[in-house]
Amino acid sequence: MKKITVMRSLRLLHGISLKELAAAANVSTQYISRVELGTAYGKNLKLAQKAFEMLIAEKTGRLDELKKTYTDVKDRLLEYEKSEDPSP
Secondary structure (H helix, E strand, O other), X not given: OOOOOHHHHHHHHOOOOHHHHHHHHOOOHHHHHHHHHOOOOOOHHHHHHHHHHHXXXXXXXXXXXXXXXXXXXXXXXXXXXXXXOOXX
């Protein structure tokens, strides 16, 4: 039976890529992968916590922005955007 870390399960359950998590922690995708596999050395618990907390904060901000924008336009979702045609 293959062991899987809670970190990896959480990442996969929520559709978070190695790239996203690595960017949040400011480390390489290879390092995140090694942490998930238990082959990396160092302060991995703190790094994993930091990565998820940074990602949650980022996604929360984006979701708050989406919610506000959606609220503003929800009755016009099927309308075409009004754009200015740059050609004369």
